Amino acid sequence: MNSFHDKVIYQIYPKSFCDSNGDGIGDINGITSKLDYLKDLGVDYIWSTPFFKSPQNDNGYDVADYLFIEPMFGTMEDVDRLIREADKRGIGLMFDMVFNHTSTSHEWFQKALAGDPKYQAYYIFKDGDPDTPPTNWESKFGGSAWEYVPTLQKWYLHLFDVSQADLNWENPEVREELKNVIRFWKNRGVKGFRFDVVNLISKPAVFEDDHDGDGRRFYTDGRHVHEFLHELVHDTGIQDMITVGEMSSTSLDNCIRYSNPANGELSMAFSFHHLKIDYKNGDKWELMPPDLHHLKDLFQTWQVGMQEGHGWNALFWENHDQPRIVSRLGDDQHYWRESAKMLGTMIHLMRGTPYVFQGEELGMTNAHFTSIDQYKDVESRNYYRILMEERGKSKEETLKILQERSRDNGRTPMQWTGEENAGFTADAVTPWIEVPDYKKEANAKDEMGDPESIRAYYKKLIGLRKEYPIIADGTIAFFDDDNDSVMAYERREGEQSLLVLSNMTADPIRAAVPDGKAFAAGKTLIDSYGEGQTAAVHEDSTITLRPYEAVAVLL
Numbered sequence: 201m202n203s204f205h206d207k208v209i210y211q212i213y214p215k216s217f218c219d220s221n222g223d224g225i226g227d228i229n230g231i232t233s234k235l236d237y238l239k240d241l242g243v244d245y246i247w248s249t250p251f252f253k254s255p256q257n258d259n260g261y262d263v264a265d266y267l268f269i270e271p272m273f274g275t276m277e278d279v280d281r282l283i284r285e286a287d288k289r290g291i292g293l294m295f296d297m298v299f300n301h302t303s304t305s306h307e308w309f310q311k312a313l314a315g316d317p318k319y320q321a322y323y324i325f326k327d328g329d330p331d332t333p334p335t336n337w338e339s340k341f342g343g344s345a346w347e348y349v350p351t352l353q354k355w356y357l358h359l360f361d362v363s364q365a366d367l368n369w370e371n372p373e374v375r376e377e378l379k380n381v382i383r384f385w386k387n388r389g390v391k392g393f394r395f396d397v398v399n400l401i402s403k404p405a406v407f408e409d410d411h412d413g414d415g416r417r418f419y420t421d422g423r424h425v426h427e428f429l430h431e432l433v434h435d436t437g438i439q440d441m442i443t444v445g446e447m448s449s450t451s452l453d454n455c456i457r458y459s460n461p462a463n464g465e466l467s468m469a470f471s472f473h474h475l476k477i478d479y480k481n482g483d484k485w486e487l488m489p490p491d492l493h494h495l496k497d498l499f500q501t502w503q504v505g506m507q508e509g510h511g512w513n514a515l516f517w518e519n520h521d522q523p524r525i526v527s528r529l530g531d532d533q534h535y536w537r538e539s540a541k542m543l544g545t546m547i548h549l550m551r552g553t554p555y556v557f558q559g560e561e562l563g564m565t566n567a568h569f570t571s572i573d574q575y576k577d578v579e580s581r582n583y584y585r586i587l588m589e590e591r592g593k594s595k596e597e598t599l600k601i602l603q604e605r606s607r608d609n610g611r612t613p614m615q616w617t618g619e620e621n622a623g624f625t626a627d628a629v630t631p632w633i634e635v636p637d638y639k640k641e642a643n644a645k646d647e648m649g650d651p652e653s654i655r656a657y658y659k660k661l662i663g664l665r666k667e668y669p670i671i672a673d674g675t676i677a678f679f680d681d682d683n684d685s686v687m688a689y690e691r692r693e694g695e696q697s698l699l700v701l702s703n704m705t706a707d708p709i710r711a712a713v714p715d716g717k718a719f720a721a722g723k724t725l726i727d728s729y730g731e732g733q734t735a736a737v738h739e740d741s742t743i744t745l746r747p748y749e750a751v752a753v754l755l
Contacts, residue, residue: 686701
């Protein structure tokens with residue numbers, strides 16, 4: 201067994217996790233205060249999104265100093281204490297490295313603006329006419345990916361917000377600076393690293409207009425990305441640490457290369473294709489019902505493809521950039537518990553390393569905000585304007601889209617209790633972002649006392665991965681391909697087989713199993729309806745799955 205195959209990672213968005221000092225903003229000491237909760241859940245690592253010095257234009261993904269803690273989150277002493285206390289509980293810390301870009305307030309960029317050629321070479325500056333950007337590429341947050349600096353008569357590239365200038369990885373001095381960041385945190389006891397949009401770091405030799413898209417085909421999984429990653433990992437000595445790369449608009453072949461141990465790059469890769477199955481014409485800001493057939497096809501393609509290529513998947517539904525999955529692919533009104541449990545089962549029993557985003561284990565839902573004033577996310581606020589001014593959407597249509605798509609859906613405060621501020625901060629304090637009125641019962645206090653809760657179910661899923669090697673290391677194959685309503689797969693190790701079936705709809709569904717007699721005699725490891733009994737097998741080797749039911753049977 202690989203050292204990380206039976207591990208489960210819990211993602212924390214510090215700003216929204218727990219406020220320890222009553223300023224309405226989550227902080228490092230807040231994380232430390234909840235370590236026993238995470239130990240009880242059974243997780244092995246905490247991945248924290250950045251709490252480094254930052255102007256917070258993109259909630260910390262605009263880093264101004266990789267080696268300094270943003271004061272609103274705490275101090276270096278607080279971080280050291282968090283690492284020590286987590287280690288006492290057998291939990292490792294994974295830090296989030298934003299190495300594609302820095303904040304424009306970073307010392308390096310400020311020196312570049314002052315005319316220092318050494319630091320201009322740290323970024324991607326291009327000469328040009330003030331009215332004509334070097335290319336027609338679009339920023340991920342809307343608008344041009346280029347910004348003109350009149351004092352320099354140059355443009356700089358920013359694939360994300362205008363305050364996030366892309367680093368020039370072709371420059372070996374830049375690569376060495378970033379290696380030193382890894383060495384610094386490794387020496388302080390950090391046990392793993394997550395690399396933000398790391399497959400975008402290698403830009404083309406020649407910059408040209410994209411007449412068929414937004415420019416991403418020229419820099420996604422770029423020409424030197426694999427050698428850059430291998431160099432970063434090898435030179436910092438993190439080959440045996442747990443690492444994961446966030447891969448934007450990537451390909452299966454590249455993710456195999458990123459995560460195949462023989463290549464010496466990363467432990468695993470995040471890909472996002474399965475979270476675009478409700479994007480109309482591939483556009484995040486155009487709504488459509490989830491395409492379940494496409495979802496099945498994507499999981500089968502990636503699970504089997506990564507297996508055959510000896511790659512490794514990071515398994516996830518949610519993160520700080522995604523809506524809540526129970527609102528997105530489940531039913532957060534009529535089948536809240538059932539659909540949340542089903543979605544957890546589907547992911548956790550696949551081949552790969554599962555990630556749980558804070559509150560996912562409670563069944564936290566989308567925020568259902570009704571006013572743009574409630575949104576804090578730069579992307580959401582940008583697209584509120586773009587959708588109305590440039591795409592002609594009404595205010596009502598635009599707010600409906602944000603309710604479904606905004607990154608703030610995953611950023612509302614962690615719900616520790618059912619009280620007004622959800623136990624995130626003191627009752628008299630105004631949180632940095634509102635606690636939604638919806639689904640207050642999705643809270644840790646109530647669920648920890650309920651053996652049938654979503655949290656109790658997630659705790660069981662995490663325990664099963666450690667108890668049964670077939671989940672951590674078994675092969676995977678899919679069956680019942682023609683039934684779009686059911687995700688059905690088999691994990692196998694030696695003579696042992698685990699069948700997992702998930703009904704992705706609100707209707708009872710007949711689902712086929714490969715061997716009805718064996719299934720009927722098998723051991724039910726988990727069932728989202730909580731009865732712990734194998735569903736009756738019909739004569740035609742099918743079973744009836746109840747609405748949003750998931751079942752896993754060991755044969």
